[in-house]
Amino acid sequence: MAIMIPNVIKNFTHRPRTRLYPIEVRQLPLGVRGHIEFDMEKCIFCSICAKRCPSDAIVVDRKAKTLTFDPLRCIVCEACVEGCTKDSISMFEKWRSPVIARYNEVYKPAEKEETI
Amino acid sequence: MGRITAPFGPQHPVLPEPLHLNITYEDEKVVDLSPAIGYVHRGLEKLAETKEYTQNVFLVERVCGICSFMHAMTYCMGIEELMGIEIPPRAKYLRVFYSEISRIHSHLLWLGLFADAFGFENLFMQYWAAREKIVDLMELTGGHRIILSSCSIGGIRRDLSTEQIRIAEDTLRHVKNEVERINPIIMKDYTVKKRTVGKGILTKEDALKYGAVGPMLRASGIAQDLRQTGYAGYGDMGFEPIVETDCDSYARGVVRVRETYQSIELALEALSRLPEGEAAVKVKGNPEGETIQRVEQPRGEVLYYIKANGSKNLERLRIRTPTFAHVPCLLKMLPGCDMADVPVIILSIDPCISCTER
Numbered sequence: 001m002a003i004m005i006p007n008v009i010k011n012f013t014h015r016p017r018t019r020l021y022p023i024e025v026r027q028l029p030l031g032v033r034g035h036i037e038f039d040m041e042k043c044i045f046c047s048i049c050a051k052r053c054p055s056d057a058i059v060v061d062r063k064a065k066t067l068t069f070d071p072l073r074c075i076v077c078e079a080c081v082e083g084c085t086k087d088s089i090s091m092f093e094k095w096r097s098p099v100i101a102r103y104n105e106v107y108k109p110a111e112k113e114e115t116i
Numbered sequence: 117m118g119r120i121t122a123p124f125g126p127q128h129p130v131l132p133e134p135l136h137l138n139i140t141y142e143d144e145k146v147v148d149l150s151p152a153i154g155y156v157h158r159g160l161e162k163l164a165e166t167k168e169y170t171q172n173v174f175l176v177e178r179v180c181g182i183c184s185f186m187h188a189m190t191y192c193m194g195i196e197e198l199m200g201i202e203i204p205p206r207a208k209y210l211r212v213f214y215s216e217i218s219r220i221h222s223h224l225l226w227l228g229l230f231a232d233a234f235g236f237e238n239l240f241m242q243y244w245a246a247r248e249k250i251v252d253l254m255e256l257t258g259g260h261r262i263i264l265s266s267c268s269i270g271g272i273r274r275d276l277s278t279e280q281i282r283i284a285e286d287t288l289r290h291v292k293n294e295v296e297r298i299n300p301i302i303m304k305d306y307t308v309k310k311r312t313v314g315k316g317i318l319t320k321e322d323a324l325k326y327g328a329v330g331p332m333l334r335a336s337g338i339a340q341d342l343r344q345t346g347y348a349g350y351g352d353m354g355f356e357p358i359v360e361t362d363c364d365s366y367a368r369g370v371v372r373v374r375e376t377y378q379s380i381e382l383a384l385e386a387l388s389r390l391p392e393g394e395a396a397v398k399v400k401g402n403p404e405g406e407t408i409q410r411v412e413q414p415r416g417e418v419l420y421y422i423k424a425n426g427s428k429n430l431e432r433l434r435i436r437t438p439t440f441a442h443v444p445c446l447l448k449m450l451p452g453c454d455m456a457d458v459p460v461i462i463l464s465i466d467p468c469i470s471c472t473e474r
Contacts, residue, residue, distance in 0.1 A: 003300055003301055003304070003305070004238070004301065007238075007242070017245055017248075028255075029255060029256045031256070031259055031274075032255055032256075032259050032260070033259040033260055033265070052170075052171070053171075054167060054171035054172075054174040054175060055174075075174060075263075076260070077174045077265050078259070078265065078273075079171075079174070082273075
């Protein structure tokens with residue numbers, strides 16, 4: 001047990017290893033898959049992202065020109081970002097805020113509407 | 117003295133996942149048990165038949181959180197064999213690197229849980245503090261803390277930059293120092309030895325008979341590790357498995373401690389051998405035929421059977437995970453032990469029930 005004594009002393013002097021989360025927010029490193037956002041000015045509703053999505057979080061209606069995205073189904077795998085030929089989907093190094101109810105984001109050409 | 121039968125699990129403080137055991141005790145000795153699983157079945161094998169073969173990479177990663185990279189790698193190796201794809205040399209060594217950091221992460225997590233099982237909470241926190249550095253490294257290199265999603269059919273999706281390689285090397289050396297500081301406690305401490313030495317004996321013959329794999333098999337004195345077969349970049353790295361001959365819970369701990377050092381060395385060697393060039397090749401067409409792939413996970417051997425019919429969807433995907441091979445071993449290890457040793461012995465197989473049920 002004597003082997004633990006330096007460790008015990010260190011624990012008294014060391015600052016806490018945990019973080020006071022909502023007050024102290026950690027900066028995520030570059031390249032972390034946080035969340036995706038759509039740029040509707042570039043989007044041509046080709047539906048490649050919807051076909052690639054493994055969790056069916058994106059649904060594209062090519063006739064009505066709408067893109068419905070369910071952020072809670074999204075597993076942030078980056079498959080849609082890699083597949084997009086027009087670079088209209090971008091990945092951000094920031095997690096989405098927690099929510100208490102499911103919601104969908106509906107995108108239309110060059111303008112965004114949010115329905116809850 | 118009469119016998120009593122008491123349930124162990126599925127909800128139990130020592131179990132991270134729901135394993136149910138009906139244990140019959142006589143006094144305080146275990147005389148009989150019957151294991152039961154089926155609390156976290158998710159039907160992933162069936163779901164894999166409805167998804168495209170490229171989407172399945174993300175699905176199989178979610179079979180197990182701890183060894184998610186190795187699940188994806190095994191699946192990708194199977195599809196690459198069916199489609200006749202040769203991955204670039206850089207991707208081979210990157211796969212070794214990601215596999216080994218996953219193994220370090222898994223072993224440190226297990227060592228912490230093992231310490232927690234016999235009530236050594238401080239040791240648990242020390243190991244998990246060291247593991248946190250590895251999880252941060254996974255976040256920096258793979259883009260996520262646990263589910264890396266960096267493996268793809270044809271190679272590796274995320275190549276490492278020179279700066280990332282430097283940080284990875286520094287982190288691995290730092291973790292090695294941390295583990296060297298903590299490990300004497302589990303290797304030499306009297307209380308740890310008292311709770312683990314001679315508990316849950318699985319002899320060499322029984323290990324073979326019951327089909328044990330991975331660290332369980334190596335702690336019973338059998339030098340078998342699938343990395344010897346030389347998949348990914350292991351073929352050129354002169355890999356030798358780590359063996360202990362004591363066959364008890366302590367030996368399983370020692371195997372994992374020594375494997376943590378070995379994995380740090382292998383990850384550093386993989387980084388030093390990284391050749392220049394592309395990390396992935398483009399994939400076209402659909403797979404056809406059937407194949408079996410085996411990879412050494414932190415817990416042991418995982419087996420993938422893939423049957424494809426030339427379309428985008430697979431005909432059958434079958435996954436056999438290491439814990440499935442270890443549950444029968446419990447029937448040999450537990451009878452005769454004390455009631456208080458049951459959690460330690462169960463933890464020594466490193467149970468991952470979500471993997472087993474898929």
